[in-house]
Amino acid sequence: MKPSNNQADTQLSKQLSNQLSTQFGTKLSDSLLLPQVATATLELIINKALSLNNKSLSFATVAQKTLMLELAELSFPLCFTVDNTSSPVVIIVRSTIECSDCSIKTSVSTLKKLKANQSLTQLIKQDELDVSGDIKIAQQFANIAQSLEIDWQxxxxxxxxxxxxxxxxxxxxxxxxxxxxxxxxxxxxxxxxxxxxxxxxxxxxxxxxxxxxxxxxxxxxxxxxxxxxxxxxxxxxxx
Amino acid sequence: MSPTDQNSQASDLSTTPHTSVDADNESTTHFGYKTIEKDDKISMVAGVFHSVAKQYDVMNDLMSFGIHRLWKRFTIDASGVRPGNKVLDLAGGTGDLTAKFSKLVGREGKVILADINSSMLNVGRDKLRDKGLVQNIEYVQANAEYLPFEENTFDIVTIAFGLRNVTDKDKALRSIYSVLKPGGRLLVLEFSKPEHELLNKAYDFYSFNILPKMGELVAKDGESYQYLAESIRMHPDQETLKDMMEKAGFEQTSFKNLTGGVVALHKGYKF
Structure with missing residues (x-):
């Protein structure tokens, strides 16, 4: 017999809570709230950059979508969610493990290679980049970042x-x-x-x-x- | 009682373990260090919050040196909130958590900001509306012990810096349990007991000597902040609150000390 939706939800919640029990461990960075300091700072910078942008950007395809970035250099993940419930659109940055529509596991050096237009598939084959979920979301986030046009002067x-x-x-x-x-x-x-x-x-x-x-x-x-x-x-x- | 008397009493009682759930007698409870009739607590707590509502955010920033924002961020991160979720921000006060949840649940989701105190609710509503957050937020004046919602309604319930002001905490936890959906979770962010003795002493000194003076200077209300310090000491410690949550029916309960245990985030699931 197939489990009902409620049972499936309950099982999923149990699995997630087990994962979170691990997250609720006593990591020093957690006690010092370093992930929260980092995400608050990033959120401020990203939304300031968006407010200074002169070019019209389309967020329709990524509305309420979340991209998770796990960098080898950081002990915590970074999640970027596009919020379109209010105007202007803002990006919320969090540090949580149960949030993403697309997740990328990589390092800062690989991100630089990506920027230098090295083939995405080549990096995945070399195990330098691990993408799971909807890859289009990652591409759309990248497009938005590249389309930013700020008149610094x-x-x-x-x-x-x-x-x-x-x-x-x-x-x-x-x-x-x-x-x-x-x-x-x-x-x-x-x-x-x-x-x-x-x-x-x-x-x-x-x-x-x-x-x-x-x-x-x-x-x-x-x-x-x-x-x-x-x-x-x-x-x-x-x- | 003079301020000096209050302070000396505070110093004596500050070493009391944070294990008192409610006053021993069933008809009485605590209001800070005072033992009062249960029926009087709601109006006395209401008096405190009517008095501080307008200066609440400024005082929070001043008293915690802005760290309360990080504690709330941690709560949001631990909530696992998703688009479409229905969230109850209980004792939501001036709406810091509601504002963030509102952005994360999206147009399909809903956030209910509930508070027993009308002044706090008004300040919260004005603040969120000024920020343009109107689409998915509802405001309800409600007592945590008797939540006016159907059973199995919410995916997430949060209560941040509110549980210690509730007269019957066990009743409130049972009421929260009933409105949570199966698979839903409760997050309790509350002042707690510092892990290290040295930090405990420094925290006591700060709470009973500096905090009320700060309250007097900024909010023109030292007594309310004296109550704040006392109510924190009378609030159950980490393990006791975890036990209370389990007794109310919550499973897989856990807590995380933040800033050395000055604050703790408790979490429990309804399955």
């Missing part, structure tokens, strides 16, 4: 004034350009070394072989020299 000018903001951004642009140029030069030098010069550089096995050959030649010269000395001595004895 206008926002900064509201606090600092027009002239200091202009000077600050000019200085910032100069530094950025110089850093980018240095980076590009470094990248070019390294790639030139790898493509051209690395081929010409003698390897350690080649050096070892050369040393061995030199030793062999020296011992041959020594034995030849000894033979010549012996012959010279024989000739001198006969005379």
């Amino acid at each position: 206008t926002e900064l000018a509201k606090h600092l004034g027009d002239v200091p903001t202009h000077k600050l951004l000019q200085f910032g642009n100069k530094i950025t350009k110089s850093l980018l140029a240095t980076g590009k030069q470094l990248e070019a030098d390294i790639s030139e070394y790898l493509v051209h010069e690395k081929r010409l550089v003698v390897t350690s096995s080649q050096i070892n072989a050369f040393n061995q050959q030199t030793k062999d030649a020296a011992s041959k010269v020594d034995s030849l020299s000894a033979r010549i000395d012996k012959l010279v001595a024989n000739i001198a004895g006969k005379q």
Whole structure:
């Protein structure tokens, strides 16, 4: 006989509560409420960024959906829920294990690779990324993050004034350009070394072989020299 | 009784274990350290909260150095709330938990903010409406001992910093149990007993010497904050409250001490 919906719900709740009993353990980060400090800070930053955004963003497909991110570097998960019950739309950040429509288990370094457009499937195959649930939700969250368009100059000018903001951004642009140029030069030098010069550089096995050959030649010269000395001595004895 | 007398009494009683469930006599109960008639407690507690309602949020931030926000966040995280859930925020006061739950249950869900005190309920309603939270919140003036809801109604019931003010806590827990759906959970966030003796002493000093003065300065009501300190000491400790929840029918009960046990979050399920 199939269990009724109520029985199934009850069983699910029991399983969840068992998981939560573990969560209710005495972890130091829990006692210090570090996950709550982190989620409150993240929530503030994300919603501030959303309020400064100039581009219209569509949240319809992710309304009330939750994305869970488990980073190897963090001892607690991060859950992002889109709330569209009030205007403007806000994103709520929590640290809980029983909330997600899509969950991603990964590390910060893998997220950087994802940003650098490394193939998603390749990272999953390499076990660097574990996705469960509706992957479209993760993609839509990523799209929203990439679509954010914030006019930092206008926002900064509201606090600092027009002239200091202009000077600050000019200085910032100069530094950025110089850093980018240095980076590009470094990248070019390294790639030139790898493509051209690395081929010409003698390897350690080649050096070892050369040393061995030199030793062999020296011992041959020594034995030849000894033979010549012996012959010279024989000739001198006969005379 | 002069403030000095009250303080000396407080110091004597502050070492009393937090195990008192209710006063020994069935017709009496505690109001802070005072033993009073049960029938009088509701009006006396009401007097306290009518008096502090308008300054409640400011005082919470001041007294806890803002940490109450993190305790409430922890409660939300532990609740496992999902879109479509029906949540009862009992003794919800100025609606901090309701505001968050309202965003998480979405348009399909519902949050009931219930409080016995009309002043607190009014402050909470005004605050949430000012935040634009109107779609899925209802306001009910209710006594936790006699909840005016059908059996098996809610997925989650929370009571944050409210249970210690309830006259008959066992009755309230039974009433909460009955309105929870099977599989539903109760979360009780309440002041409790600090785990370390040193912290306990520092906490006592803060509660009985600084807190009432802060209340006098900001809310112009030192007595209410004296009551707050006393009611915390008279509230059952972690293990006693867990036992009370089990007696009321809750299963898989557990608690988590926060900030060294100054506050504890108790959790129990109805199966």
